[in-house]
Amino acid sequence: MSLFKGSSGLFAHNIHPKFEILHNSETKEYRWHIVYYGKIVAASSEGYKNKQDVIDNVKAIGKHIVYLEANDLIK
Numbered sequence: 001m002s003l004f005k006g007s008s009g010l011f012a013h014n015i016h017p018k019f020e021i022l023h024n025s026e027t028k029e030y031r032w033h034i035v036y037y038g039k040i041v042a043a044s045s046e047g048y049k050n051k052q053d054v055i056d057n058v059k060a061i062g063k064h065i066v067y068l069e070a071n072d073l074i075k
Contacts, residue, residue, distance in 0.1 A: 015036075015037065016036075017034045017035060017036040017041065018034065018035045018036070019032065019033075019034055019058065020032065020033055020034075020035060021051060021054050021055075023051075024047070027047060028049070029047025029048060029049065030047065030048045030049075030050065030051050030053070030054045031043065031044045031046075031047055031048070031054070032044045032054050032057070032058055044057065
């Protein structure tokens, strides 16, 4: 099973999650979250000092998911 399949898989009706990067002007930190059907389904647990660190973090998560899928570790 792939978590990233199209409408016949995880994402119904070709509605895909939206990745958003947010910047807090008070703390000067960036955070990310993923919104699906108007609800936050995943979010960063820490703030990042620059936007590229946010992007790198999310890409690393994607690599971990691919590994988990390839090794049948997602149950």
